[in-house]
Amino acid sequence: MPILLAEGDKCNKGFYCKNSTDLMPPQFCPPSLECQATRSNKGTCVSQGVLEPLVCTAGHYCPEGGKQMIPCEKGTFCPVGSYKPWPCQFGAICPAKSQRQIVTLPFGVMIAFDILVGIIVAAGFFISARRKRKRKDYLLANTHKNLEADDDDIELIPKGNHHHHRSDGASSPALFDDELDSNPDFKVFMHYVSRLIKTKNVGLSFDFENLEFEPQKGKKILQGVTGSIKSGSMWAVMGGSGAGKSTFFNVLMGKTRNTGGEIKINGRSKDMTKYKKLIGYVPQDDIVIPELTVRENILHSARVRLPMTWKDKDIQAYVDSLISCIGLSHVQHSLVGDAVRPVVSGGQRKRVSIGMELAAAPMCIFLDEPTSGLDSTSASSIMRLLKAISKLGVTTITIIHQPREQIFVGFDNIMLLGNGSMIYAGPTTETSHYFNTLGFTFPMRENPADVIMDIITGHGQQYTQDAVWMTDSVNKLVDQWGIQSMRMPSLSYHPDARASVMSTTSMSAISTPEQEEFLKETMKKRGASWPAQAYYCCKRSITQQVRTKGSFFFEIGIGALAGGIIGLSAAAANGQLFRGLYQGTFSILSPAVDNQSVPQVGLLGGMAIGLAASAPAVRVFGEEKMIFNREAASGHSSSAYYVGKMLSVLPRMFLSSLHYAVFLGILATPLMAWTDMFLAIFLYFFCVYGLASCVGMVVKREDGPLLAVMASLIIGILGGVAPPLSKVKVWKLEWLWRMSPGVWFTEAFVSQCLVPLDYLYVLEAASKAMGFKLRQFGLDMGMLFLIGCVYRLIAYILLVTVQRKR
Numbered sequence: 001m002p003i004l005l006a007e008g009d010k011c012n013k014g015f016y017c018k019n020s021t022d023l024m025p026p027q028f029c030p031p032s033l034e035c036q037a038t039r040s041n042k043g044t045c046v047s048q049g050v051l052e053p054l055v056c057t058a059g060h061y062c063p064e065g066g067k068q069m070i071p072c073e074k075g076t077f078c079p080v081g082s083y084k085p086w087p088c089q090f091g092a093i094c095p096a097k098s099q100r101q102i103v104t105l106p107f108g109v110m111i112a113f114d115i116l117v118g119i120i121v122a123a124g125f126f127i128s129a130r131r132k133r134k135r136k137d138y139l140l141a142n143t144h145k146n147l148e149a150d151d152d153d154i155e156l157i158p159k160g161n162h163h164h165h166r167s168d169g170a171s172s173p174a175l176f177d178d179e180l181d182s183n184p185d186f187k188v189f190m191h192y193v194s195r196l197i198k199t200k201n202v203g204l205s206f207d208f209e210n211l212e213f214e215p216q217k218g219k220k221i222l223q224g225v226t227g228s229i230k231s232g233s234m235w236a237v238m239g240g241s242g243a244g245k246s247t248f249f250n251v252l253m254g255k256t257r258n259t260g261g262e263i264k265i266n267g268r269s270k271d272m273t274k275y276k277k278l279i280g281y282v283p284q285d286d287i288v289i290p291e292l293t294v295r296e297n298i299l300h301s302a303r304v305r306l307p308m309t310w311k312d313k314d315i316q317a318y319v320d321s322l323i324s325c326i327g328l329s330h331v332q333h334s335l336v337g338d339a340v341r342p343v344v345s346g347g348q349r350k351r352v353s354i355g356m357e358l359a360a361a362p363m364c365i366f367l368d369e370p371t372s373g374l375d376s377t378s379a380s381s382i383m384r385l386l387k388a389i390s391k392l393g394v395t396t397i398t399i400i401h402q403p404r405e406q407i408f409v410g411f412d413n414i415m416l417l418g419n420g421s422m423i424y425a426g427p428t429t430e431t432s433h434y435f436n437t438l439g440f441t442f443p444m445r446e447n448p449a450d451v452i453m454d455i456i457t458g459h460g461q462q463y464t465q466d467a468v469w470m471t472d473s474v475n476k477l478v479d480q481w482g483i484q485s486m487r488m489p490s491l492s493y494h495p496d497a498r499a500s501v502m503s504t505t506s507m508s509a510i511s512t513p514e515q516e517e518f519l520k521e522t523m524k525k526r527g528a529s530w531p532a533q534a535y536y537c538c539k540r541s542i543t544q545q546v547r548t549k550g551s552f553f554f555e556i557g558i559g560a561l562a563g564g565i566i567g568l569s570a571a572a573a574n575g576q577l578f579r580g581l582y583q584g585t586f587s588i589l590s591p592a593v594d595n596q597s598v599p600q601v602g603l604l605g606g607m608a609i610g611l612a613a614s615a616p617a618v619r620v621f622g623e624e625k626m627i628f629n630r631e632a633a634s635g636h637s638s639s640a641y642y643v644g645k646m647l648s649v650l651p652r653m654f655l656s657s658l659h660y661a662v663f664l665g666i667l668a669t670p671l672m673a674w675t676d677m678f679l680a681i682f683l684y685f686f687c688v689y690g691l692a693s694c695v696g697m698v699v700k701r702e703d704g705p706l707l708a709v710m711a712s713l714i715i716g717i718l719g720g721v722a723p724p725l726s727k728v729k730v731w732k733l734e735w736l737w738r739m740s741p742g743v744w745f746t747e748a749f750v751s752q753c754l755v756p757l758d759y760l761y762v763l764e765a766a767s768k769a770m771g772f773k774l775r776q777f778g779l780d781m782g783m784l785f786l787i788g789c790v791y792r793l794i795a796y797i798l799l800v801t802v803q804r805k806r
């Protein structure tokens with residue numbers, strides 16, 4: 001027996017009821033077995049009786065009343081159950097009788113962007129080829145110059161074995177002036193530096209007493225280190241490996257915790273981090289950006305740290321002269337590379353690292369083994385440069401390893417460490433005298449630095465007859481120094497004017513308030529403004545990404561591929577990704593519901609985005625913790641760094657999401673507007689990048705990509721598809737799911753695909769079954785944005801707080 005579906009001729013919107021009249025209303029007939037099978041398989045079967053309504057066939061529309069079924073015209077499309085043709089979006093393809101629209105305009109936009117990127121890359125190749133040519137020209141020109149001048153080095157330390165008749169004091173000023181004339185770049189550099197460090201007789205001097213470092217209880221790595229470093233003096237720190245030299249730097253510069261002792265700067269108890277803008281630190285490991293050229297590395301440092309009043313022209317000229325002075329002109333446009341993929345040599349990379357600090361024209365510079373890895377000629381030239389700077393009033397403190405004699409005697413003062421304690425601190429010229437009084441004799445022909453190293457590492461037996469030094473000599477030397485330094489509070493005995501610099505154990509003069517004010521003013525002027533720093537960091541990061549274009553194209557390609565594959569898997573549905581219960585009494589005609597396809601496209605999409613984007617994202621964000629630490633320690637703005645970095649990945653995110661959305665759109669043809677889909681995808685990319693940057697901040701760099709992919713899979717699982725959100729609600733865990741961007745992303749997809757079919761299906765039933773809320777697309781997008789921002793905030797906090805070495 002048929003069942004009446006209405007009183008009178010009432011045909012639901014989207015149905016075709018051609019035979020019904022007021023007297024013979026639409027009715028439902030018991031389906032044949034075949035029809036039942038079709039319906040349970042999500043299909044629509046032909047009317048089971050002349051009065052049974054038929055849902056309007058795909059590619060047709062049935063105007064209200066349901067008396068006509070009209071083929072869809074070209075330029076419109078008609079999904080199953082249309083009562084009017086849906087207008088085809090601008091730039092979409094809809095042939096006659098189509099049930100879906102194929103959105104091709106974004107495809108065109110994508111191609112246009114790809115061509116643009118191609119042009120930019122080609123231009124990059126062109127520019128780098130031109131640079132290479134220039135480099136060749138430069139090399140040629142330089143060879144000629146060298147032939148004429150036959151000397152391009154800065155001669156400040158007398159060559160040859162002079163140290164025996166150096167009792168007159170430091171290297172002669174006459175020699176220094178000679179060299180000023182012979183190297184024009186050096187002259188320019190010194191001019192700029194002296195302009196920058198108008199010292200007004202203030203520099204930075206340090207007094208420290210009983211410095212200690214005790215990482216674990218009872219294990220003192222540094223103890224009882226007391227001394228005084230005058231401003232403008234040039235110090236060498238020597239000691240065997242593991243003697244505590246780097247630790248001494250870290251403690252003095254306030255880079256580590258668990259320290260003890262007192263530090264005074266210019267006679268006032270202060271923390272050295274307060275002066276970080278005026279202090280340069282060249283770390284023992286070369287922390288440079290491998291994807292940048294020699295010049296770009298140094299230029300960035302100069303731009304960020306030089307006074308903001310400087311014009312770019314001046315900065316460029318300054319950097320030019322500096323690069324020439326550290327002997328890198330011929331490789332300045334080469335990439336720096338790293339230990340794994342070296343481009344310039346290790347010694348050249350070291351010089352880049354030194355150049356990055358000199359570029360800031362600091363008032364005091366700490367160098368941790370700047371000459372290791374350098375051949376002795378370039379080591380001398382670097383040391384001569386440092387010497388010249390120290391003459392301008394810059395305090396330089398250098399940890400030095402195996403110095404050749406000329407370098408050794410070039411230092412005003414020397415500090416010797418052994419077992420984490422002081423063995424000697426005083427004028428270099430007095431060192432051999434001091435050890436003579438302890439019973440050691442220096443062989444005439446040997447490099448005194450080597451002899452000293454032998455003695456302070458406990459291998460000094462060969463230079464003495466004294467049986468005392470046969471055992472435990474390092475600790476005895478430490479004890480001796482304790483006694484000595486107490487006995488003679490001041491070692492100032494030099495007759496010339498530099499004597500005050502030389503005296504070591506007496507305390508530095510306390511700076512006047514005016515001098516402090518001057519230092520404060522100088523610091524205020526130093527460093528580019530925040531927006532400028534963010535801009536430079538952004539630009540630098542974009543350059544890095546362009547240089548690693550392989551991974552950039554890979555990411556975009558994977559985006560396109562993922563969109564294509566997921567689109568293909570949904571393509572068979574011809575755009576009909578959802579089937580629900582028909583409205584009202586017609587629900588009895590419903591085929592099996594399909595609540596799965598739309599959320600699945602969302603879930604798969606989310607996971608694919610996670611796979612495509614998280615590994616490159618962690619690379620962009622996480623691999624530079626060392627660089628960041630180095631820059632933050634020298635006063636770069638952390639937030640400017642991070643914001644610049646974030647902005648720099650926007651083009652990348654945009655292109656990846658564009659490629660993904662284009663292919664997904666063309667193949668899966670979901671009902672939602674393409675722009676809505678793109679927005680959701682872009683914001684999901686935004687979240688994945690944020691999440692990956694959090695992961696990159698905490699895990700080791702080699703684990704980063706894998707863990708970031710895992711994290712993005714987890715937020716995909718928390719998308720509320722499997723297990724369905726309705727189930728999650730029963731478990732009372734919805735809050736957890738709602739913290740994941742996955743659920744908002746899927747919800748946006750579901751909502752935008754279902755709501756247009758509101759007139760045909762009972763959406764509330766579908767919404768309840770799935771657990772997603774409909775009609776809150778704005779909130780969904782807002783939450784995606786918010787979560788992405790929260791991830792970034794967390795990543796930023798992790799960046800500035802987590803101490804991770806690599």
Ligand SMILES: Nc1ncnc2c1ncn2[C@@H]1O[C@H](COP(=O)(O)OP(=O)(O)O)[C@@H](O)[C@H]1O
Nearest residue numbers: 215216221239240241242243244245246247248
């Ligand atoms: N944070 C730390 N925790 C434990 N031991 C440390 C720490 N830092 C350095 N050390 C140890 O202290 C000693 C001195 O290290 P370091 O100052 O780097 O020597 P170097 O004189 O070669 O620069 C080494 O034996 C090193 O293993």
Ligand SMILES: [Mg+2]
Nearest residue numbers: 245246247284
């Ligand atoms: Mg060291």
